[in-house]
Each structure stands twice: as C-alpha cells, then as structure tokens.
Amino acid sequence: MSQEEGKRRAGRAAMRFVEPGMIVGVGTGSTVAHFIDALGERRGDIEAAVSSSEQSSRLLRERGIPLVDLNSVGELALYVDGADECDPNRCLIKGGGAALTREKIIAAVSRQFVCIIDPSKRVEVLGRFPLPVEVIPMARSHVARQLVLLGGQPVWRDGVVTDNGNWILDVHNLRITDPVALEREINQIVGVVTVGLFAQRRADVVLTGEDG
Numbered sequence: 001m002s003q004e005e006g007k008r009r010a011g012r013a014a015m016r017f018v019e020p021g022m023i024v025g026v027g028t029g030s031t032v033a034h035f036i037d038a039l040g041e042r043r044g045d046i047e048a049a050v051s052s053s054e055q056s057s058r059l060l061r062e063r064g065i066p067l068v069d070l071n072s073v074g075e076l077a078l079y080v081d082g083a084d085e086c087d088p089n090r091c092l093i094k095g096g097g098a099a100l101t102r103e104k105i106i107a108a109v110s111r112q113f114v115c116i117i118d119p120s121k122r123v124e125v126l127g128r129f130p131l132p133v134e135v136i137p138m139a140r141s142h143v144a145r146q147l148v149l150l151g152g153q154p155v156w157r158d159g160v161v162t163d164n165g166n167w168i169l170d171v172h173n174l175r176i177t178d179p180v181a182l183e184r185e186i187n188q189i190v191g192v193v194t195v196g197l198f199a200q201r202r203a204d205v206v207l208t209g210e211d212g
C-alpha cells in the first residue's frame, strides 16, 4: 500500500466516529484532506465543523460544510486530525504543516481525539521527525538557545508564518523518551506559543490505513 493510499484509507476510516448532528473538530494536512472529502459526502448529516487552520477552512467551505467558531460551542464530541509521528502510547508529534497551536486548542476541548495516519508515521520513540515549536517572532533566538540547552538542534522554518502570525522552529536530534516531561519543559520557555508534542492530551484512538 502506498503512503497516499494509507492516508486515504485512514481519513475515510475516521468517518465511523462521525454521528448525525455532530459539530466535528477538523485538523489540518494531507491526511485530513481525505477526511474532509469523506465528510463532504455526508455534509447533510453533521451540523458544522470547527476548523484548525485557514487551509482546512477553505477545504471545508469548498465542500459546503458550515464552519463555527470554537468560542460559540462548548466541548466538542470529536476531533479528527493527522500527525507527523505517533509512538506506541499514542503520543504525537504534530505541526509539520504549522497548524499546531489551533490543533492543540481543539484537541484540548474535544472528548475524543481520533488520529489518522498512514503506517509510516508509527515510531517506537518520537523525535525522528523534527519537533515543531511555534514562537513569538521576537523570542526566536532566545527560545532557540533554550532548546539547544535541552539537547536539540533548532532550525528556523524560514519564510513560514503561522495562521497566528508567529514563526516555527523545527528541533532536530531529539530522542523523546519522556514526551509528557518534555512538553511541559518546552511549554515553560518564555516566548513559546506551543510545542508540537501532543502527550498530555494525546490521541484516544489511532487509525492507520491498515484498519481498512
């Protein structure tokens, strides 16, 4: 099975968690794009979507799916999103598409987080994929120095501005054996908006293309 086929199957498999009348939290990325396609085919069933990025909002609008602001809804029953890496404990690295902050917010208010990945995203230990960190632009150098002290090698994703107007550092050479502790530690660096480690609020369910 190709990686693209794995993404397509995982995206479509998430539809079994969608129930009539739901407001669905929708993540970002190429795997989520397949989920949005499938959601569009059943748009009459759901009430609306809460989107995690401008990119996903555009795709949702194109498929006629109404969007609602997260502030106008309470808790969400379901959040569906992709990931860049997933460990055996369902801890994730996310943010390869720079959408990590809004994604983390939606994950935090959702009762069930269904993560859709192709099988190549499964790893024993997180860190092969560089860990994205969204930073306030003026704090970039300060945060980078602190990340070096934690053993990483941060690289500025030059030219990328997040939907929130911030910048991204991608941290290479980390072997993340304690994702919860590292998430807490990086969150405490002044100038960090969000770290792309989803460990405290990790996925509840992981679907790979192999699930059919």
Ligand SMILES: O=C[C@H](O)[C@H](O)[C@H](O)COP(=O)(O)O
Pocket (backbone or CB within 6 Å): 027, 028, 029, 030, 031, 032, 081, 082, 083, 084, 093, 094, 095, 096, 097, 098, 099, 100, 103
């Ligand atoms: O910022 C982007 C998101 O965290 C994506 O969910 C993640 O990068 C995976 O994207 P894709 O499905 O395109 O591999």
